[in-house]
Amino acid sequence: MPEAGLIYSNARIKSMERNLVGSAQLSRLLDADSVGDAFKLLVEFGYGNGISIDDKNAFENLIAYERTQATEFFKENVFKSSGLENLLKREDYHNLKAAIKAFRTGQENPEAFYPSGNIDKNVIVQAVLSGDCSALPVHMRNAIQSLDPSAGPRQIDVAVDKALYSDVFASLKKCNQKIVKEYFVKQVDLKNISAFVRVNLLGLGFAFFNEGFIEGGSLDIGFYESFASSDVELFADKLRTTDYKDIAEKCLIGKKDLVLFEKVADDILLDVFRKERNDMFSVAPIAGYYLAKCTELKVVNTVVSAIKNGIDKKLLAKRLRELYA
Numbered sequence: 001m002p003e004a005g006l007i008y009s010n011a012r013i014k015s016m017e018r019n020l021v022g023s024a025q026l027s028r029l030l031d032a033d034s035v036g037d038a039f040k041l042l043v044e045f046g047y048g049n050g051i052s053i054d055d056k057n058a059f060e061n062l063i064a065y066e067r068t069q070a071t072e073f074f075k076e077n078v079f080k081s082s083g084l085e086n087l088l089k090r091e092d093y094h095n096l097k098a099a100i101k102a103f104r105t106g107q108e109n110p111e112a113f114y115p116s117g118n119i120d121k122n123v124i125v126q127a128v129l130s131g132d133c134s135a136l137p138v139h140m141r142n143a144i145q146s147l148d149p150s151a152g153p154r155q156i157d158v159a160v161d162k163a164l165y166s167d168v169f170a171s172l173k174k175c176n177q178k179i180v181k182e183y184f185v186k187q188v189d190l191k192n193i194s195a196f197v198r199v200n201l202l203g204l205g206f207a208f209f210n211e212g213f214i215e216g217g218s219l220d221i222g223f224y225e226s227f228a229s230s231d232v233e234l235f236a237d238k239l240r241t242t243d244y245k246d247i248a249e250k251c252l253i254g255k256k257d258l259v260l261f262e263k264v265a266d267d268i269l270l271d272v273f274r275k276e277r278n279d280m281f282s283v284a285p286i287a288g289y290y291l292a293k294c295t296e297l298k299v300v301n302t303v304v305s306a307i308k309n310g311i312d313k314k315l316l317a318k319r320l321r322e323l324y325a
Helices: 001-021 023-030 036-042 058-075 084-105 120-128 139-145 155-171 176-204 206-212 221-225 231-240 247-254 256-272 282-310 314-316
Strands: none
Touching: 001 282, 023 036, 023 120, 023 282, 036 058, 036 282, 058 084, 058 282, 084 120, 084 139, 084 155, 084 176, 120 206, 155 176, 155 206, 176 206, 176 231, 176 247, 176 256, 176 282, 206 221, 231 247, 247 256, 256 282, 282 314
């Protein structure tokens, strides 16, 4: 990785961080009385590019525009051998899921797709529709070929998720940034922990969990198997001895708050890069900014949806993801 290019990109990122929504701005947004008022505040915060406030789809267009801008900016700052391109594979594989489901149901929903990651989403759609997947990476092709014609949504999700992380960890073998691997190891752990708790609470059995288990995390299948017949409390107590103590104590011990779980999990992942956000010789500032913007958009969307649906914003505030700014 060219050192001068990395330092230049990180300098740009540090400047862009000033435009992220902070706690004071979020507080103002939470106090908004209507979606229209919230929209005006977001424009004041720097959102949008001439999007009309009178457009009935204004908010959705605003969020879509900001997400696309964040993704395109991130793409400009991806360095060879940095592993950063793996952060965009979530978009690619999500779009693969959406394309497969649309093809099998005959009901394509444009809103189900994310902005293109490393691969133009139209290339993915065309590959699935035509049956010619030669333009797709090998892990995507393998996922498609592994699916039985009768596979339902869960089977599609499992196959594509496993392909995603197989792709990611194969790529990370060539990566010179350990912090990127740390991020994905924790992401896999958190996905597996979430799945194990949900399966346990629903009484679906260990075999059901094992079918969707994703390789690559720090907690292997044996860790979960030892609690296959145990109460979630016992599993959570053991979890306190791992890197996921916050998940155990805030979300599982004494309660089973899966909504809060997702919030705490996102905070843990953002913290991976936040701890090195000022290291100009690391890709952490670049990755951190991109994930921070994605988190910000998730928070903004949650707040505005709450305003629209009359949800108590005081209760909502306790469940919002931590902001980076």
